[in-house]
Amino acid sequence: MRAIQGQSIALPIIYMKKNLFLLAALSICVVVSAQHVKTAEQGKFSVYAVGFYNQENLFDTCHDAGKRDQDFLPAGQYRWDGLKYSHKLHNMARALADMGTDILPHTGCAVIGLSEVENRTVLEALTAQPELKARNYRFCHIEGPDKRGIDCALLYNPKLFDLESEKLVPYRNSAEQDSSFATRGFLTVTGKMAKESVAFIVCHLPSRFNGSSYREWGALQAKAVKDSLLAIDPKFKVFIMGDMNDDPTDKSMYEALSAKETIEKVGPNDMYNPWYNVLKQGTGTLMYRGTWNLFDQILLSPNLLNRKDGNDFKTLRYWKSRIQRMPYLFQTEGQYKGSPKRTTAGGVWLDGFSDHLPVCVYLAKKQE
Numbered sequence: 001m002r003a004i005q006g007q008s009i010a011l012p013i014i015y016m017k018k019n020l021f022l023l024a025a026l027s028i029c030v031v032v033s034a035q036h037v038k039t040a041e042q043g044k045f046s047v048y049a050v051g052f053y054n055q056e057n058l059f060d061t062c063h064d065a066g067k068r069d070q071d072f073l074p075a076g077q078y079r080w081d082g083l084k085y086s087h088k089l090h091n092m093a094r095a096l097a098d099m100g101t102d103i104l105p106h107t108g109c110a111v112i113g114l115s116e117v118e119n120r121t122v123l124e125a126l127t128a129q130p131e132l133k134a135r136n137y138r139f140c141h142i143e144g145p146d147k148r149g150i151d152c153a154l155l156y157n158p159k160l161f162d163l164e165s166e167k168l169v170p171y172r173n174s175a176e177q178d179s180s181f182a183t184r185g186f187l188t189v190t191g192k193m194a195k196e197s198v199a200f201i202v203c204h205l206p207s208r209f210n211g212s213s214y215r216e217w218g219a220l221q222a223k224a225v226k227d228s229l230l231a232i233d234p235k236f237k238v239f240i241m242g243d244m245n246d247d248p249t250d251k252s253m254y255e256a257l258s259a260k261e262t263i264e265k266v267g268p269n270d271m272y273n274p275w276y277n278v279l280k281q282g283t284g285t286l287m288y289r290g291t292w293n294l295f296d297q298i299l300l301s302p303n304l305l306n307r308k309d310g311n312d313f314k315t316l317r318y319w320k321s322r323i324q325r326m327p328y329l330f331q332t333e334g335q336y337k338g339s340p341k342r343t344t345a346g347g348v349w350l351d352g353f354s355d356h357l358p359v360c361v362y363l364a365k366k367q368e
Contacts, residue, residue: 045313045364048160048193049100051324052113052202052241052298053358055092056343057150058126059118061085067149069118078344084351088343089122091353093129096137096155099324100360108135109360110160110193113241113298114153115184115204119143123153135159140189142168145182152187152202152242162192169225171206174217181214186225194316194365196237199229203242205252215246219256226271226301237316238301240271243356247284247294248276259299263307271299274321274361285323285357287339298361313366324358 059072061080072080100109117123123139126132132155140163141153156163169186173179187202203222206214222240229236240259246252253259253273260266261276275297278284284292304318313319331341331352341352 044367046194046367047104047319048316048363048365049104049107049109049360050111050200050239050241050298050363051096051099051109051358051360052115052243052296053092053096053099053324054204054243054296054354054356055114055116056354056356057116058088058092058114058122059085059149060122060125062121064119064149067118068147069149072118077347078349084343084349087351089125089129091343091351093126093131095324095326095329095353095358096126097131097135098326099358100362102322102324103362107157107160109155110157111200112155112358113187113200113202114155115202115243116150117141117153118149119151127155138163140166140187142166142187144168144185145170146184147182150184150204152184152204154187154189154200154202156189156191160193161198163189164191165189169221171218171221174213177214177217181210183214183218186222188225188229190229190236194363196316196365197233197235198316199226199236199238201225201229201238201240201242203240203244205242205245208245212246212251215244215250215252216256219244219246219252223257227269230301235303236301237304239298239304239361241298243295244297245295248273248279248297253297257299259297263305266302266305268302271301272305272318273297273299274318275359278321278323283323285340285359286355287336296356296359298359300361304363313364316363316365319362319364321359321361324360329353329357 071077074081120141123141127137135157137155139153139155144151166189169188171183171185173181183206184204190199205218226238259271259273266272275294279294284294285296286293300318306312306317331337331339340355340357342355343352
């Protein structure tokens with residue numbers, strides 16, 4: 001594999017009597033030229049980062065016909081003008097470019113799912129920001145039916161991900177739901193990463209203002225999309241990512257999507273949810289009244305998991321996950337110190353980022 005297709009990292013492995021553990025703390029050997037580590041305990045791997053980040057109302061300053069975007073106009077509630085919009089673009093581009101650089105300082109993420117973006121115009125402006133333009137990020141987006149005008153999207157680095165298809169699968173109402181209810185669909189993107197077939201399903205499940213049944217129904221639909229992809233090609237390595245508006249322990253995730261907390265529990269029709277135990281440890285991606293929730297999740301299909309001895313990286317496999325906690329993403333003073341620094345709070349423009357923190361999963365593949 002060429003060095004340009006993901007950074008090469010020496011992954012130390014420590015052998016113990018009962019289990020084999022891939023160390024979380026790495027001695028990183030970043031590739032510009034092909035450097036090989038040839039020891040009994042180290043190999044050379046290509047590592048890829050896949051991320052998700054809720055953009056918290058990335059709106060432009062113009063009205064989109066048929067959408068309730070009036071709050072984000074110059075005369076609207078947030079007095080959303082060119083200055084605030086330009087700052088928002090710069091701030092989000094900075095954070096997006098930094099995602100994954102804790103492990104991959106030269107490349108960052110290969111793919112990043114987004115929610116709460118208004119339209120194609122804001123994505124064009126976002127990817128034109130210097131931080132993202134430097135990596136030539138491109139995007140997938142299909143306008144959806146959400147009445148407030150917010151959609152899902154996918155950013156990707158074309159050096160690390162080869163796009164093949166994009167499709168918006170609509171959210172279908174159940175018989176019990178209001179027939180006029182319209183929300184984001186499931187942006188489904190397929191392509192090649194590390195020369196393997198991958199698929200990304202980007203979600204933004206219905207708000208907490210709606211009953212939990214709306215999210216459970218949405219999760220069942222996301223699972224159906226995943227199942228349909230695997231029926232077409234069982235080799236697809238599938239990621240379901242998004243702002244789920246539910247925690248990993250909630251019914252929509254644990255039952256409807258069948259997203260399990262340990263690799264050992266993942267059956268052929270399940271997903272793996274690496275965030276379940278992160279939340280159990282007391283941290284998350286958004287804070288409400290001083291308590292963390294973890295709504296921002298990336299789930300993985302069984303064929304992305306190691307089930308042998310922890311060193312089965314002959315094909316692309318899950319390695320680790322991290323909430324991206326760049327210091328500038330947090331409030332540093334006042335009542336909400338320690339919570340994510342959002343764009344606006346209490347009617348005051350904070351020149352911040354998002355009320356959510358970004359997340360990443362890291363994948364590894366042994367180089368031949």
